[in-house]
Amino acid sequence: MIGLLMRMGMVALGLYIASTLVPGVLIDNLKTLFLAALLLAVINAVVRPVIVLLTLPFTVVTLGLFLFVINAAMFALIGVFLHGFRVDGFRSALFGSIVVGITSFIGNAFIDREGRFSRYRRGRD
Helix, strand or coil: CHHHHHHHHHHHHHHHHHHHHCCCEEECCHHHHHHHHHHHHHHHHHHHHHHHHHCHHHHHHCCCCHHHHHHHHHHHHHHHHCCCEEECHHHHHHHHHHHHHHHHHHHHCCECCCCCECCCCCCCC
């Protein structure tokens, strides 16, 4: 449970960084920020796998680059459902999803399954 909350915090941090760096991504307040992180987790868990499966031929033809479009669409979908979270256009959604993805990747690299911070160790056998 703690690991899930830590990962949600990383997504919220990524959303905050995206709102400060990417023009066109606006978040009204802190409550909206955490609701957007929760909604992004739900959308990525429920809607995204279905969309990825349905668009598999496009993804194969574009050598995986179509996944950026899907991520941007999921990011923009939050703005449709959540009042106080606004994404202005495809470019803002694309760069916002990239920022959130990078932030989450870096943050989650330091969180283990139990939710504790751990540092990366090279494989010692």
